[in-house]
Structures are given as structure tokens and as C-alpha cells.
Amino acid sequence: MHTEIKTYGLVDKAGQPTDFILKDMGALYDSFGGQADRPHRHDYFTILLIEKAKGVHAVDFKSYDLFDHCLFFIYPGQVHQLIAEGRPEGWVINFSQLFLVQHSIPDRMINDVYLFNKHGETPPLPVSEDNFQHYKDIIRQIQQYSQLDSSMKDDALGALLKLMLVQSNSHCSLQKEKNPQTIEAGNQLVRHFKELIEKHYNELHKVSDYADMLAVTSDYLNKSVKSITGKSAKEFILDRILVEAKRVLLFTETTNKELAFQLGFEEPSHFSNFFKRYTNSSPLDFRNAARQA
Template identity: 40%
Template sequence: MANRLPNYELQHDQQAVPFSLRTMEAIDQVNQGKPDQPHRHFYYTILWSFTATGTHMIDFVDYEIKPDHLFFVSSGQVHQVRTKPDPTGVVLLFTSEFLQMNGIREEFIEQLKIFRSCEENPPLVISEPQKATLHLYVKQMQQAEQLTDYRYEALGAWLKLFLIACNNVCDLDPVNPQQLQAGQTILRSFKQLVESHVTQCHKVGDYAEKLFITPNHLNDVVRSLLGQTAKEYIQRRLTLEAKRRAAFEAATTKELAHNLGFRNPSHFTKFFRAQTGQSLTEFKTKSWKS
């Protein structure tokens, strides 16, 4: 039977909070040195390793953790951190509501190159000068957490500077500003539609119709901004959903196929193998689940 996927809300002392800054040392102490289980939470996570080493699994892809590596995990992604003893670093956690309450538009996060909710999530590696700047921002956030008045406003200001600094040194898929401005509304709406309808709609034409544009125009926008076709984006998101459900739901292949919008289970298994290079059974028995 598949393990149930834990879903976490952002809390501190069993109280819901919009922002939290924690150290990897404290988290490791609470967990008594044991790695967490694969889980999903509905807030943003930034993990910055100072000396920590190990492995960070994000949506079924393992990335090596090294000193001065930063990882950016979007809301809804499945991840698991496995570090060697005595890790040091910081973890920034914040909700969409925290961004809104501090005047940070949703589009700001979407336009950053560092949060990649349905793509590869390699770590950002920073240099010594960049590290000094980011350390300053973290220190300011730690001090702001102690404030009585305007605490979250100060945290939001320093967080935004931290994100901008990270984005400015990120060389993942640089985007032409004019292309971004022209297509960002379409791309944002397309992504939202895929999140809501990927288990029912598998064709580019379905989404283009909802957006009142042609499939060719939708493909041009997605390709220019993401470096992949709309079909490839839909298939990657559908594959990710299939992995999440196969790993954490006790469902048969027939049930999975039906729940993911495939009329024929054989079509689903062929799709899964074509996208992942392995059968559904092989994926379910991967060692990372243990």
C-alpha cells in the first residue's frame, strides 16, 4: 500500500503564521537527526545550506546539497531533505498571504527565475560577495522577527530584497523582458488552468480555447517564456501528478488512469513509460520512498 503524502501548513508553536525563519540546526535537533519523510506544504520554502551536505529530493528528482547552495521550493511541491549529521543553514518559510499583506504581487514571484513549480529545481550556487549580501538580509530578518511593531512589514521588505538578490545572480532560463511583458498574462492564466484542469484536459487546444487564443499562439508564448511547448508543459505537469498519486495513493493502475483523465489504462501506462523511462511498478518501488 502506498504511503499517505503528508501535507503541512505553516505553523509555529502550533499556531498558524505567515512567515518563519528557522535554522537547519534547530530543525535537525527537533527531528533528532532523522530525515523527514517526503511531504508537501502549501507555502514557499527557501533552504540555504551553510555547511550542510546531503540530498534534496524535489518532485522526485534528487539534487546534491553542498555549502552555499540555495533551494527554492514552491507551494504544492513534494520534497524531502536528507542531510549528514550536524547541518548548518537557514530555512525561510512564507505563505502567499504574507506576500499579499506586504504588497508583494503574485506576479513578482511568478516572474522570478528561482521558483520553478513544474520544472527542474537545481540549486542556486552563490559566490563569496553574494553570500555576504544575503547574510546581511538574513540577519536583518532575524532581528525583525523580534520587533513588536511593524514586524511583518520589515520582514517583507528584507525578504523582497533577498529574493531580488537571488534572482539577479540566477542564470536559469534568462527571459527577454519584452517577451515576458507581452506574454506574462497568458502564461500565468495558462499555468493556473493547467493546475486546475490537468487531470481532465490533456490537449493544448483545450487550454487555448479557455484562453480565447489559438493553439499556435499559446505555444509561441509558452515556448518563448519557458523554453518548452505548451504540450510539453502539460505533459510534464500530468506526469508529475501521476508520480505524486502513484507514490502516495493506494490506487490501482486502472483507478490512477481514470483519476488522471485517461480512458484506457494501457494509454496511461504507455504515457508514463514514455515520460519517465520506467514502468509504473518500477517507479513505485524506488528506494527514496523508504
């Protein structure tokens, strides 16, 4: 029986539940004896601030090279694995959804600028060496406030996380539209579209299904999503189905027939054809090859 993927909750160094923590990447590397961790997922948000590193970060079956002065943003539930070639220098920030709510950090700071993605592309955000110093300044303040035993400590940490997200948003190049009203309208549509995919990807596979729920035409939805994200609405739907299929194939013993019905296909053959069309591999071949890798 293949070991299923582990999902980790957020705990502090003593193993107690927490909603925010800062970790040193080098210390984590040492604690694992220099060995890569196994693919896993979290039920919380993660930011990786990499000052110096070489290797690969695999996120939902897509691999990205590690390089100096970059940031990765990992959404709860994403399967990822960091494989470093040597001891990395940088930091890991973990925080819960509750922490965002408690400190009035709006959802739009997470969703609207596409720093965090539930599925699909999760590339690193490159930052210039000069700008990276601003992040290091925030890290130093987080370290200082984390040591305090004060009722205001969490307020300070919340403010610093918000500042980091604001700074990251300003460095993100995905938004090219200048008109604020257009940005906000497009962001709301895309955000709601992605939320609907998350709820219905295993039953609704057509752009028209989501367009109807959003009270827009399929053409308008496609153009709006493409203009803001660079991907069509159909690509978002396909990516979500494929990511879930790959997760289940790799980390469970679910049969092809069971998976086909779980993902909303009327016949197992329809799912097999769909999977092979977009991956150039049958579900069984993917499972065998991925487990041998």
C-alpha cells in the first residue's frame, strides 16, 4: 500500500497549536540531516523567503528552480516538496486563516494579486537584491517581536505580515491593468470564479456552467480571466481537475473507475481519455512512473 500524503497542522517548537510562526530554513535543513522532506501539504499558508539556495521546489507536480532572492507562496492543501542542494539561507513564515481574520488582513491581499494559488502555476516571485533587504528588515522585526511576552506581540506580528504582503503585491508583475475600477471588477470576478471551481470542479467541467453562476457570458468570463491571469477560464478548470487527479493517483490507491466518478466523469474511459489528452500518459502509467521517480 502506497503511503498517502500527510497534511500537517500548524504547531510551535513545543508541538502546541499556533497561528503564526517564523522558521529559519538553514535550521530546518539541519534538523532533517540535509535530507529532502517527503511531499506533503499543510492546512495553513506558507511563505518561503529565499536569500541563497540551489535546488528545486516542486508544487503540485510542477518543479521550479531555487535561486537567490525570491519568494514562494504556498496555499493550504497544495502538495509540495523542497529539494535543496546544500544548506539554504532564508526563512519560512507559516500562518493560519484564523490569523488573517484576527488581524483584519483582507482576503483580497491573498487572492487578488495571485501570490497564492490553490492549484496550477505557483512560480517564485523574483526580487532584486536591494528590495530583498526590505524583506529582511521585516524578518528582523518579526524575530524581535516573537521573543516578547506581551499582549501586543500578535498585533505587531499581524501588522508585519500585512506589510510583507503589501510589499510582495507591489513587486508582483501579474497585474498590468492601470484602471483601479477595472482591476477591482476583474479581480472580484476571477476570485469568485476560482472559489466556484474549488467547490464544483468535481461535477462541473464547462466554462458555461461557471459563467451562468456568475451571471456573465462564457466569452466575457474567458476574456476577463485571461486578461488578468494570462490563462483562460477553461485552463483553470482543467488544471484543477488534473491536479486533483494527480494527487489521488500518486498518494492513494483509488482505482481509475472510482477516481473517474469522483471527478464527475460519466464513464471511466472518458476520464482516461481526458487525462491522456492533457498529460500524454494514461492514469496508470502516470501513477507507476511518479512512484518510481
